[in-house]
Amino acid sequence: MSFDTFKTMKETYAESDHTLMDKLVKDALETRPMVAYCDYIAYQIQKNLKALDTMHDKLLASVGSMKFDVDEEGNFRSTKKTIHVEDRYGKKYTITVEENNGN
Numbered sequence: 001m002s003f004d005t006f007k008t009m010k011e012t013y014a015e016s017d018h019t020l021m022d023k024l025v026k027d028a029l030e031t032r033p034m035v036a037y038c039d040y041i042a043y044q045i046q047k048n049l050k051a052l053d054t055m056h057d058k059l060l061a062s063v064g065s066m067k068f069d070v071d072e073e074g075n076f077r078s079t080k081k082t083i084h085v086e087d088r089y090g091k092k093y094t095i096t097v098e099e100n101n102g103n
Contacts, residue, residue, distance in 0.1 A: 042066045042081035042097040049085065061086045 046066055053060045064084035069077045080098035087093070 036079040036099045038079040038081050038097045038099060039066075042083060042095075045095060045097070046083050049083075059088055061088050061090070 043066060046063060049060065049063045053063070062085065067082045067084075069080040069082075071077055078098065080096065082097075083095040085093040085095060
């Protein structure tokens with residue numbers, strides 16, 4: 001299964017349904033042999049930040065959803081993914097996962 005636009009993917013998969021996101025990543029890996037793992041890595045970071053923070057002292061106020069690098073029409077510009085995080089003191093962080101093309 002492949003998606004031409006983020007809009008199509010968002011309509012197909014709900015953000016909160018991890019089973020469907022896992023299926024999306026698995027399908028992408030099976031259909032594209034040279035796929036970048038940015039989606040998988042960003043998804044694992046987001047999921048584990050949320051899960052592990054609840055096990056400790058709740059140091060994070062929020063862990064945002066994974067954002068895709070898309071243009072105004074919803075077409076992918078790159079494989080880059082970002083996650084916005086805020087700690088309990090209001091300090092904001094941006095986690096970026098992107099391919100390193102040999103640099």
